[in-house]
Structure formats: structure tokens, C-alpha cells
Amino acid sequence: MNKLKSINILICILLTCVVTTSFAAKFNTTKEWELCRDKAEASVNYQDVGMSGIEYVIKTKCGALPVKEEGNITGAVGMLPYDLVRSKTWKSKFVAITNGRYKPFVERLSVGSPTVLGSEWITGEGNAPHSNDEAAFAINAKSGEVYAVILQGGQITAFGFGSSWDNAPQFIQNWVAVHTR
Numbered sequence: 001m002n003k004l005k006s007i008n009i010l011i012c013i014l015l016t017c018v019v020t021t022s023f024a025a026k027f028n029t030t031k032e033w034e035l036c037r038d039k040a041e042a043s044v045n046y047q048d049v050g051m052s053g054i055e056y057v058i059k060t061k062c063g064a065l066p067v068k069e070e071g072n073i074t075g076a077v078g079m080l081p082y083d084l085v086r087s088k089t090w091k092s093k094f095v096a097i098t099n100g101r102y103k104p105f106v107e108r109l110s111v112g113s114p115t116v117l118g119s120e121w122i123t124g125e126g127n128a129p130h131s132n133d134e135a136a137f138a139i140n141a142k143s144g145e146v147y148a149v150i151l152q153g154g155q156i157t158a159f160g161f162g163s164s165w166d167n168a169p170q171f172i173q174n175w176v177a178v179h180t181r
Contacts, residue, residue, distance in 0.1 A: 026063065036062035055129065076139065077117045081109040081124030085137065093146045094137070097160040105150055105159075108135035117141060123171045134179065138169040147172055151179050 027033040040061040041054055049057070076084055085094045085106055095102045112126025125136035137148040147160035149172055156176055161167040165176065 033062055052130065076115060076122050078114045079124075080114055081112040081126045081135075081137065082106065084115055084124060085109060090139070090146065093144070094148060097146060097148060099159065101150065101157070101159075104133075104152065105135050105148060108133050108150055108152070109137075118171065121169055121171055123169075125175060136172060136175045138171045140169070149176060156180065 027036065037058050040058045043061075044054055044057050046054060076090070079087075084090055094105065098105050108128045108131075109124065109126035110129050112124060115122050115124040117123075120141045122139040122141055123137065125134065127134040132151075133153070134151040135149065137146060139146050145160070147158075147169055149159065149168075150157045156179065158165070158168065158172070158176075161169075161172070165173060168176070
């Protein structure tokens with residue numbers, strides 16, 4: 001009987017942990033997520049865990065920042081690259097071209113400046129936090145075609161334009177030239 005009670009208690013504890021973790025990590029608005037982030041950050045001492053420890057606690061307790069959706073292709077201009085590639089409009093296109101490397105691609109856009117429109121290309125770039133691993137992309141504003149590139153450990157991998165760099169958008173060619181010097 002005692003063994004059965006112990007098993008039941010253990011199951012209840014595990015179930016509570018799973019439910020709490022699943023529930024805590026989902027937010028519908030950026031404001032809700034920011035409140036969670038502030039609480040998580042206040043729950044640890046920077047001097048004890050450092051910046052990486054604080055980021056880990058935030059990610060564990062709050063999950064990823066909710067995606068800020070754009071309304072259409074012109075709404076993609078001025079978005080943070082990290083939000084754009086995770087948005088409903090663009091995620092499936094980037095998943096399709098990155099050949100199973102979508103998650104590393106997104107991680108390398110975590111820190112970046114807003115996207116810009118140059119001639120007919122919406123472009124963005126970024127890097128992984130505390131890392132030299134980077135990524136960039138270009139979206140044809142007329143056709144909606146997407147192209148991407150990842151720099152990881154000094155090696156560049158390209159997506160969306162075939163085997164010839166000549167087929168890459170000029171932004172991507174310039175980005176690669178800067179990162180291969």
C-alpha cells in the first residue's frame with residue numbers, strides 16, 4: 001500500500017511539473033512575455049549566474065518571445081529578422097529552403113536590426129547571442145521568393161538559390177564577401 005501511495009504522489013508531482021511548464025511558457029502578447037521575463041530576471045542574482053544564467057532562466061520560465069506578425073509583404077520591412085522568419089507569412093518558406101536547418105538559422109537571427117527594403121529586396125541579418133555564428137536573408141518583394149545564408153564555425157551554407165553564388169541576391173553576395181575575408 002505504501003508503495004502505491006509513493007507512486008501516486010510521484011505521478012502527481014510529475015504531472016504538475018509538466019502542466020506547469022507547458023502552461024507557463026505560452027504567452028499571447030509581448031507584454032505578457034515581458035512581465036514573465038522581468039519576474040524571471042528578478043528571481044536570480046546576476047553575480048551568481050551571469051548573463052547566460054539569466055537568459056537560461058528566462059527561456060526556461062517564459063519560452064520564446066511571441067512572434068510579432070506583419071500584415072503583408074510591405075509590413076515585413078522594419079520587423080526584426082527573428083520575428084519575420086518565425087511569422088505565419090514567412091516561416092513555411094524558410095523551413096522549406098533551409099533543409100532541416102531552420103532552427104539554427106532562426107537562432108542566428110536572435111540579435112539583429114530591423115529589416116530594410118533596398119531596390120526590390122527585403123533584407124535582414126543577425127547573430128546568435130554571445131556567438132560569432134550569423135545568418136542573413138533576402139526576400140524578393142515582388143515575387144516573395146526567399147534566400148538565406150548561415151555562417152557557423154567559419155563555414156557558410158547557402159539556401160534557396162542553387163549551387164552558384166551568381167544566382168544569389170546581391171545583398172547575400174555582399175554579405176558572404178564580407179564574412180569570407
